[in-house]
Amino acid sequence: MQGTGGGSGVRVTRAEDGTVQIAVPAATGPAFTQAVLDVAGAVLTWPVLGTTALPSAEIHDPGRAQQWLWAVHGERVAATVHALAAEPPGASVDVTPPEPPESETALAGHAARLALGHWAARWWPASYTDGIPGLEPDLLGMELAALTHRCQQLFDDPGDQPDGDPAELLETHRAAVDPLVRWWQAARESASGPVRQLEDVLRLIDDAADCAGLEGDALRRLRSALETGTPHDPLGPHGLRTPLDLGSLFGRHGDYALTAGERLGAGGRVIARGAGTNDWRRYPPGFVDAAESAVSWTVSAVGAGRRIEVEVVADIAAPVSGVRLAAEVRVEGGPATRVSLARRGDVWAGRADLDVPASLSPRTRIEVGVLLPGFDPDSEPGSAADGRTDRDAVRALARHRLAAAARPAPQDTYTQPSPAPFLAEIVAVAADAGEDF
Numbered sequence: 429m430q431g432t433g434g435g436s437g438v439r440v441t442r443a444e445d446g447t448v449q450i451a452v453p454a455a456t457g458p459a460f461t462q463a464v465l466d467v468a469g470a471v472l473t474w475p476v477l478g479t480t481a482l483p484s485a486e487i488h489d490p491g492r493a494q495q496w497l498w499a500v501h502g503e504r505v506a507a508t509v510h511a512l513a514a515e516p517p518g519a520s521v522d523v524t525p526p527e528p529p530e531s532e533t534a535l536a537g538h539a540a541r542l543a544l545g546h547w548a549a550r551w552w553p554a555s556y557t558d559g560i561p562g563l564e565p566d567l568l569g570m571e572l573a574a575l576t577h578r579c580q581q582l583f584d585d586p587g588d589q590p591d592g593d594p595a596e597l598l599e600t601h602r603a604a605v606d607p608l609v610r611w612w613q614a615a616r617e618s619a620s621g622p623v624r625q626l627e628d629v630l631r632l633i634d635d636a637a638d639c640a641g642l643e644g645d646a647l648r649r650l651r652s653a654l655e656t657g658t659p660h661d662p663l664g665p666h667g668l669r670t671p672l673d674l675g676s677l678f679g680r681h682g683d684y685a686l687t688a689g690e691r692l693g694a695g696g697r698v699i700a701r702g703a704g705t706n707d708w709r710r711y712p713p714g715f716v717d718a719a720e721s722a723v724s725w726t727v728s729a730v731g732a733g734r735r736i737e738v739e740v741v742a743d744i745a746a747p748v749s750g751v752r753l754a755a756e757v758r759v760e761g762g763p764a765t766r767v768s769l770a771r772r773g774d775v776w777a778g779r780a781d782l783d784v785p786a787s788l789s790p791r792t793r794i795e796v797g798v799l800l801p802g803f804d805p806d807s808e809p810g811s812a813a814d815g816r817t818d819r820d821a822v823r824a825l826a827r828h829r830l831a832a833a834a835r836p837a838p839q840d841t842y843t844q845p846s847p848a849p850f851l852a853e854i855v856a857v858a859a860d861a862g863e864d865f
Contacts, residue, residue, distance in 0.1 A: 439522050440512055442516065447487055449484075449486050462474070467493075467582040469487055471488075472543065483500070499536075499581060500539060549572070549713070551822065553718035553826050554743060558823060561860045562744060567851055567852040571851050573632075576594040577594040605649075605650055609650055621854075626851070634647070674859055675855070696728035703723060706720055711753060714745040720816065723741075725737065733782075734786070746771060753799065754800070755798055757780075769798070830849075833853040
């Protein structure tokens with residue numbers, strides 16, 4: 429099959445590796461700018477910094493993918509994928525959708541929101557230094573469980589689709605059930621807050637738990653609250669009438685402050701200092717403050733030798749013990765020296781001797797990055813600094829979403845599911861501002 433021209437729609441291609449690929453015109457970028465979902469027979473990708481309504485897709489099982497293709501990309505694309513699956517590699521067709529791309533289907537909209545939520549769980553640029561509050565993981569996890577249940581048409585086997593199991597999300601994040609119910613009831617009584625969004629999430633959670641056969645006191649209280657409209661309140665009959673501190677309700681700590689731990693005291697004469705590169709791809713979420721300035725280093729002359737001390741601002745949720753990060757130090761592009769970093773107060777810190785000439789000058793190019801040994805799946809030498817523009821764009825996106833979450837607009841005013849703030853974003857803003865509901 430030959431290409432049919434076009435350019436305003438999507439291109440469907442039979443790739444050399446046997447997959448069928450759906451390419452949607454969109455900006456490309458590093459992993460932290462892509463929202464990804466593993467679905468039946470395929471992997472879907474949306475650019476979080478773009479405005480495309482439809483995802484790109486890499487389809488490894490076109491038969492299984494047919495269960496959702498027509499509902500996400502439309503019948504024309506679904507039929508083209510079916511036809512190209514029987515064609516030799518290299519065949520491609522440009523498909524012009526019957527409707528403009530911005531008129532996404534309901535399933536496509538919910539899928540985009542689910543993918544964005546998984547992106548936020550992995551890449552949200554939480555930073556005390558930059559003033560970007562973190563997202564409460566149990567609350568975000570519960571909303572993802574609800575969205576996953578709503579998007580079950582996308583999935584057919586949790587065994588090879590880790591994003592498609594609402595039961596696992598419910599089990600992992602069930603600590604948020606009771607606080608969610610209290611927030612919903614308080615919002616109803618005060619006629620403020622995201623009442624519809626809260627009720628929608630809670631009903632989806634209840635249905636997902638019922639379908640999975642999950643039980644427990646919190647889930648029983650949720651079912652009772654939805655049936656009667658009156659939740660169990662551990663504070664007694666007057667507890668619900670007290671304004672809610674959302675930060676305390678969901679266990680957020682608003683008193684975090686940067687207080688460096690005991691300095692290592694490398695000693696010697698300081699001959700150079702600078703900032704390193706904070707490449708988010710090189711460590712798991714919750715380890716390092718996402719600010720560009722989070723990594724700093726100092727080189728000192730100690731006798732005839734040279735010693736480097738590295739400090740990295742820790743995320744508020746970073747583990748205190750049992751794990752060590754590492755700094756990777758390169759002098760004038762030479763071989764990397766690893767510096768082990770241990771948690772000391774609110775920083776990761778470590779030091780090591782540098783095998784460099786004693787004539788090292790303050791103008792010597794020293795590059796320092798931070799990573800978790802054994803992690804680091806995406807980084808390539810030299811790529812971290814190049815990603816600063818994308819990291820700045822992600823920070824701008826986070827601030828934009830938090831500003832939207834701070835507006836007192838009702839949930840009904842959002843025209844599509846995917847732009848609406850997550851409940852965890854609303855709580856992050858309220859907790860950061862010290863607001864009550």
